[in-house]
Amino acid sequence: MPDFGQMGRREAIKQLFEGTPFEPFQSPCLEAGGGSAVSESRLLLEGIDFDLVYFPLKHLGYKSVAAVTGALYSHLAGAGALNVVLGVSAKLNFDHIKEFWSGVVAAAVEFGYKTVGLDLQPSRNGLAVSVNALGIVPVSNAFAAPASKDLLCVSGALGAAYLGLQVLEKGRSKFEAGQDNREDLERYRMLVGAYLKPEIPAGLPGALAAAGVVPSAALLIDRGLADALQRLCASTGLGAKVYADRIPFEGGSFELGKSLNIDPVGAAMNGGEDFQLLLAVPLDKYETLRHDFQAFDIIGHLAQSDVGAVLVSPDGLEHPIDNL
Numbered sequence: 001m002p003d004f005g006q007m008g009r010r011e012a013i014k015q016l017f018e019g020t021p022f023e024p025f026q027s028p029c030l031e032a033g034g035g036s037a038v039s040e041s042r043l044l045l046e047g048i049d050f051d052l053v054y055f056p057l058k059h060l061g062y063k064s065v066a067a068v069t070g071a072l073y074s075h076l077a078g079a080g081a082l083n084v085v086l087g088v089s090a091k092l093n094f095d096h097i098k099e100f101w102s103g104v105v106a107a108a109v110e111f112g113y114k115t116v117g118l119d120l121q122p123s124r125n126g127l128a129v130s131v132n133a134l135g136i137v138p139v140s141n142a143f144a145a146p147a148s149k150d151l152l153c154v155s156g157a158l159g160a161a162y163l164g165l166q167v168l169e170k171g172r173s174k175f176e177a178g179q180d181n182r183e184d185l186e187r188y189r190m191l192v193g194a195y196l197k198p199e200i201p202a203g204l205p206g207a208l209a210a211a212g213v214v215p216s217a218a219l220l221i222d223r224g225l226a227d228a229l230q231r232l233c234a235s236t237g238l239g240a241k242v243y244a245d246r247i248p249f250e251g252g253s254f255e256l257g258k259s260l261n262i263d264p265v266g267a268a269m270n271g272g273e274d275f276q277l278l279l280a281v282p283l284d285k286y287e288t289l290r291h292d293f294q295a296f297d298i299i300g301h302l303a304q305s306d307v308g309a310v311l312v313s314p315d316g317l318e319h320p321i322d323n324l
Contacts (some may be wrong), residue, residue: 009120012094015103021109021191028109030080030114035136038156046089054168057096059196060129061103063275066135066198069111070220070275076143076205077135079111085130087123100127110202145237146216146280150302153289155201155277157194158225159264160250162271163310164188164195166260187202188252198275201295211292216302226269226321228278229309232302236280239307242300243315269311269321 007015010025017024030037037053042064044050050060069079084104089095100116108116113133167188171181185192201207208215217236221228225247229240244265253264268274279304281289300312309321 009228033212037079044129057100058103061100065107072135076141081134083117087128150280153296157250159267160194161273224270239303246299248297
């Protein structure tokens with residue numbers, strides 16, 4: 001088992017890059033080429049943002065990259081350069097970091113990053129992950145002017161990550177009590193997967209441009225749909241209506257919600273880490289959305305500013321999101 005102390009920092013980084021399509025010790029940089037540069041960062045701390053008792057290191061590496069890539073996509077920026085800084089504690093050896101790095105590389109390849117950088121630093125308090133992503137917004141990707149009746153659509157199921165986390169936390173309790181939790185993990189594997197390895201549509205900004213779809217807004221749903229809608233209304237100056245029976249849910253959400261006394265709609269509105277995209281798209285692109293972006297679900301529309309942000313229940317009642 002390789003020892004960090006014997007390898008040294010530069011040798012460890014060199015070995016981590018072996019067999020990958022990226023070169024070590026490159027400075028992440030991009031040529032704007034007439035577009036505008038965008039930078040997004042995220043810091044993940046062990047014990048706060050993730051628990052290594054049940055979080056596979058490879059999935060953690062992938063999720064770290066997916067999180068900042070989704071943030072780039074919310075600017076309609078394509079993935080360009082990625083830089084990762086790891087704070088590594090004494091309990092982790094080289095093989096652990098290699099497993100984490102394999103997830104980073106897999107995500108970087110999937111999302112099309114051109115350069116990837118890595119630095120390793122010591123940490124006294126567990127694993128710390130700092131990820132910075134650079135992207136370019138082409139001039140052609142400027143947002144359209146928002147208008148009431150613009151369609152609101154999301155790229156995937158909501159509330160799934162929060163519910164998946166509950167399965168893992170329940171499993172941890174069983175594990176510590178010496179009980180078997182494999183049945184729950186198998187039954188709710190899609191929910192668990194939504195938390196451990198969120199999937200976002202790779203190359204989304206380019207796909208939208210190729211289809212002639214110019215959104216009037218795009219936001220990353222990382223703290224629940226309610227938070228995203230409030231940010232949407234603030235940025236557009238308009239209201240928003242979302243219909244509860246249009247929100248997409250992962251299979252097993254209502255079964256698990258019933259057993260844990262958690263409302264899946266509440267999980268979608270207020271749960272975190274779904275890392276799905278919320279888009280506002282002009283109404284005349286409805287057929288294009290249905291044909292070219294079938295994975296997206298239309299959940300509502302923008303409205304006049306005096307409407308505010310509301311959730312419409314199946315009985316037609318409008319519930320202000322501020323009160324949810």
